Structures are given as C-alpha cells and as structure tokens.
Amino acid sequence: MPVKVEIPSPLREHTGGKTEVAVSGATVQAALDDLVKQFPTIGPKLFDGGKLRPYINVFVNDEDIRYLDDMQTAVPDGQVVAIIPAVAGG
Amino acid sequence: MATLDFSTGLRCRVCGKLYPKEAINFCKDDFGPLEADYDYEAVARNITRAKVEKRPKNMWRYRELLPIAGEPTVGPQVGGTPLVKADRLADALGVRNLWIKNDAVNFPTLSFKDRVVSVALSKAREFGMKTVGCASTGNLANSVAANAAAAGLETYILIPSSLERSKILGTSIFGSNVIAVDGTYDEVNRLCTQIALKYGWGFVNVNLRPYYAEGSKTFGFEIAEDLGWRFPQHVVCPMAGGALIGKIHKAFTELNKVGLVSEANTCKMYGAQATGCNPITDAVKTNKERHKPIRKPNTICKSLAIGDPADGYFAAKLIRETGGWAEDVSDEEIIEGISLLARTEGIFAETAGGATVAVARKLIDQGRLPKDEEIVLCITGNGLKTLDALYEAIEAPVNIKPALSEFDSLVGGREPVAV
Numbered sequence: 001m002p003v004k005v006e007i008p009s010p011l012r013e014h015t016g017g018k019t020e021v022a023v024s025g026a027t028v029q030a031a032l033d034d035l036v037k038q039f040p041t042i043g044p045k046l047f048d049g050g051k052l053r054p055y056i057n058v059f060v061n062d063e064d065i066r067y068l069d070d071m072q073t074a075v076p077d078g079q080v081v082a083i084i085p086a087v088a089g090g
Numbered sequence: 091m092a093t094l095d096f097s098t099g100l101r102c103r104v105c106g107k108l109y110p111k112e113a114i115n116f117c118k119d120d121f122g123p124l125e126a127d128y129d130y131e132a133v134a135r136n137i138t139r140a141k142v143e144k145r146p147k148n149m150w151r152y153r154e155l156l157p158i159a160g161e162p163t164v165g166p167q168v169g170g171t172p173l174v175k176a177d178r179l180a181d182a183l184g185v186r187n188l189w190i191k192n193d194a195v196n197f198p199t200l201s202f203k204d205r206v207v208s209v210a211l212s213k214a215r216e217f218g219m220k221t222v223g224c225a226s227t228g229n230l231a232n233s234v235a236a237n238a239a240a241a242g243l244e245t246y247i248l249i250p251s252s253l254e255r256s257k258i259l260g261t262s263i264f265g266s267n268v269i270a271v272d273g274t275y276d277e278v279n280r281l282c283t284q285i286a287l288k289y290g291w292g293f294v295n296v297n298l299r300p301y302y303a304e305g306s307k308t309f310g311f312e313i314a315e316d317l318g319w320r321f322p323q324h325v326v327c328p329m330a331g332g333a334l335i336g337k338i339h340k341a342f343t344e345l346n347k348v349g350l351v352s353e354a355n356t357c358k359m360y361g362a363q364a365t366g367c368n369p370i371t372d373a374v375k376t377n378k379e380r381h382k383p384i385r386k387p388n389t390i391c392k393s394l395a396i397g398d399p400a401d402g403y404f405a406a407k408l409i410r411e412t413g414g415w416a417e418d419v420s421d422e423e424i425i426e427g428i429s430l431l432a433r434t435e436g437i438f439a440e441t442a443g444g445a446t447v448a449v450a451r452k453l454i455d456q457g458r459l460p461k462d463e464e465i466v467l468c469i470t471g472n473g474l475k476t477l478d479a480l481y482e483a484i485e486a487p488v489n490i491k492p493a494l495s496e497f498d499s500l501v502g503g504r505e506p507v508a509v
Contacts, residue, residue, distance in 0.1 A: 090331015
C-alpha cells in the first residue's frame with residue numbers, strides 16, 4: 001500500500017485538483033520528492049533551495065515531523081503525510 | 091460620506107506579493123503570513139488628532155488604520171481601557187515611571203481579544219460568512235463566543251481539553267459549539283486550519299487572521315494617545331502567538347507615519363513568557379533566528395501556552411531590532427506577579443499578567459529595563475478567569491464565630507476608639 005500525501009486546497013491547482021496523492025517513499029523526504037516528481041510545479045511552493053519552506057508544517061499521522069525525525073521521519077506503507085500551512089493561531 | 095477604508099489588500103511578509111481583501115492568511119507562493127496593507131498617505135490626509143479625539147472612547151476611533159469596509163458591525167464598544175499610572179507598583183519594583191495598560195477590563199469579555207475579534211467578525215460579516223470559529227487557549231474562545239452571540243453568528247470553538255474550567259464555562263454560556271480536543275493548543279490549531287480549509291468557515295485566527303491581528307494595534311494606539319500622543323521608552327508584553335507585541339510596535343510606527351505623533355518610534359519592546367512554554371524568549375536569549383517549538387507546554391499560564399507561535403520569528407526579530415529583551419518566569423513567580431500587581435495597584439490580572447509583572451521585575455533586576463525611564467506593562471486578561479491557578483497559593487480567610495470577642499482576639503493589641 002503506498003503512502004498518501006494530503007494536499008491542502010491552495011496547492012490543489014498543482015495536483016490537478018487532487019486532494020490526496022499516492023506516492024512511494026520510506027521517509028517524508030522521499031515521499032515529498034516523489035510528489036514533486038509527479039507534479040513538478042508544486043516543487044517551488046514547498047521547497048526553497050532544497051529546504052522545506054519555514055511556513056509549511058508536515059505531519060505524519062497527525063504528529064508534527066519536527067518532533068519526530070524531521071524530513072527523515074519514517075513513513076510506513078499506508079500512512080498519511082499531511083502538508084498544512086503553518087501561519088495560524090495566537 | 092467619504093470612505094474610511096484605507097486598506098489596500100493583504101501583503102505577504104516574506105515576498106511582498108499583494109493579495110485582494112479575501113479570507114486568506116498565507117501567501118500561495120511561499121506560505122508566508124499575510125498582513126493588511128494601507129494607503130498611509132491617504133490616511134495621513136484624512137486623520138487628525140482632533141478628529142480622533144471627538145469620537146467615542148473605544149477602539150474604533152482609530153478606524154482609518156483598521157481593515158474594515160463600512161461601520162463595525164461587531165464589537166462597537168470594545169476598547170478604551172484605562173492606562174493606569176502605577177506608582178505603588180513602581181515603588182515595589184524600584185522604578186520611577188511605570189504605567190499599566192489594563193485590558194483586564196476590556197468589554198465585553200475582559201481581555202484584549204475583544205479587540206481582534208471585533209475586527210475579524212466585522213470582516214466575516216462583510217464576507218457574508220454565517221459560521222465562525224477559532225482555536226483558543228481561552229480568552230479568544232470567550233471573546234468569539236460572546237461577540238458572535240451578539241452578532242447572531244453560528245460558532246465552532248476548539249480548545250485544548252485541559253483549559254481552566256472558568257474559561258470553558260465562559261465560552262459555553264454564549265451558546266457556542268465548544269469542542270474540547272485532547273491535545274495541545276498547537277494540535278487544536280492545526281485541526282482548525284484543516285477545518286477552515288475544508289468548510290470555508292471564518293476562523294478568526296486562521297483564514298481571518300490578517301484582519302484579526304490588526305485589532306491588536308488599538309492597544310498601542312490607546313497607549314500613545316493616553317500618554318498625550320507620544321510613545322513610552324519601554325513596553326513589556328506577554329507573548330503567546332507573538333502577534334500582540336509586534337502590533338503594538340506597528341501601532342506606534344503607524345501613528346508617526348500618518349502624522350499623529352511627530353517623534354519617531356524608538357520604543358524598545360520586551361517579551362514575557364512562562365518558563366514552561368518559552369519558545370520565543372529562548373530564541374531571543376540564545377540568539378536563534380527561528381524558535382524551537384515546544385512539544386508539550388507545562389505551565390499554569392495556559393493563555394500563553396503556545397509551543398509553536400505563528401509570529402515567533404517576527405517577535406524575536408522585533409525584540410532584537412528595537413534593543414529590547416525577553417525573559418520567562420516560573421509558575422511561582424507568575425503567582426507572585428499576580429499578587430504583587432493586585433496588592434499594589436488593585437488590579438487582578440490573569441496568569442499572563444502575572445508573567446508580565448514577574449518578567450518586568452526580572453528585567454529590572456538584570457538592569458535590562460532602566461530604572462529611571464518610562465515603562466508600560468501590558469495587562470491583557472482578567473484574574474477572575476484563571477482562579478484555578480490560585481486556589482492553592484492564596485491563603486484562605488480567617489474563620490471566626492459572629493462574636494466581637496473573637497474579632498478582638500484576632501486584632502489583639504489594636505486600641506479601641508472612644509465614641
């Protein structure tokens with residue numbers, strides 16, 4: 001079973017309207033790399049100079065990857081990687 | 091009547107791209123935060139001190155610098171809270187010139203959040219939204235619930251389930267849909283972003299955030315006007331998401347920009363947090379450009395318990411650039427701060443206010459806040475909302491029978507007055 005990446009609405013214009021995309025990859029980095037391979041225009045939105053932009057948070061099964069192993073966080077088959085805008089709250 | 095809406099759109103704080111006035115909080119190119127932008131030259135031509143001073147004493151007297159189109163339809167009486175000369179607290183802290191900006195008595199829900207909510211919900215109605223909500227550590231929940239009730243809006247309010255009872259009760263009473271989430275504030279906040287994107291409702295601190303945050307400027311406008319249209323030298327402000335401290339400073343800069351205050355804004359900004367949740371003060375003290383988020387905040391100061399503050403980067407940068415500083419204090423120090431403010435000034439602040447007073451004391455002791463310059467402390471919420479933090483710390487009253495002899499023995503040694 002592949003990994004699913006949840007696409008927030010502002011990025012769906014880059015995924016042909018898809019709300020989630022099936023990708024392959026054992027880590028968050030590999031999963032997002034595969035996402036960019038499938039939908040190249042999403043790349044510059046997510047990454048700046050190869051690094052994830054600071055106002056994007058990524059969650060694996062609802063846990064912020066900064067509290068796990070960041071981009072190297074393992075993503076077992078069937079799990080969900082969510083991309084969520086970070087600018088909220090307070 | 092000429093328009094009073096001088097906002098021109100929303101501008102990305104990272105890349106500068108300008109967006110139309112819509113319910114959106116981040117840039118579609120880099121996810122950077124959006125902030126309301128104004129035609130300041132037009133504001134300058136249309137605003138005078140006399141014009142402002144003739145208006146009712148509430149936050150809307152500065153409405154040329156707020157991003158709403160027509161008359162405010164929510165919270166028309168918010169703001170106009172006292173700036174108190176705090177001489178007894180000044181003596182206790184060993185400083186000469188101290189003021190308290192007291193939003194513990196803001197209307198209608200006794201915290202500064204009524205300022206941000208009235209802008210956000212006025213904007214929500216402009217956008218035709220019928221359902222609104224927020225992620226909250228308590229004060230915002232109270233304010234959205236009350237102001238939305240008065241405006242007849244449906245509300246969904248999400249809070250961490252560990253909040254103080256009084257803050258939960260003070261939300262539910264207004265008939266909101268209150269949802270307690272088993273998780274931290276940051277988890278509640280992430281969920282609200284997902285809900286706002288999915289359902290398109292107006293979440294005041296998510297998709298309405300650029301408008302919402304502007305309401306905080308009125309806290310700063312009022313300080314400057316009440317000082318006689320000038321700025322203090324130092325402001326100490328509590329930090330949760332880190333937006334308020336930035337907006338107070340922005341308010342001062344804008345007053346200068348539109349000609350209401352002639353002196354330049356050189357005010358130094360100081361941030362206060364609890365040691366149990368100190369991402370921003372840690373970033374300042376250890377000179378990190380970006381804060382390290384706190385997974386599990388652990389403090390009685392729940393209103394400041396945001397482990398991953400959205401404006402953390404900007405708050406730390408502002409503190410550095412203005413020449414201020416940041417400190418955090420323990421739960422015991424927070425309670426001492428609440429108590430000191432209450433006993434010297436008769437003002438009962440919530441835990442965030444206790445943190446602000448305690449941090450001010452620490453900064454004065456460190457020599458970071460000069461003893462002979464003008465300081466304003468920002469009190470943003472009311473102590474009656476955070477009684478849970480105090481039950482064990484405050485001494486119970488002495489208990490006696492209704493007999494004069496019992497009272498006499500209590501005050502033994504006091505001379506009776508001959509009548």
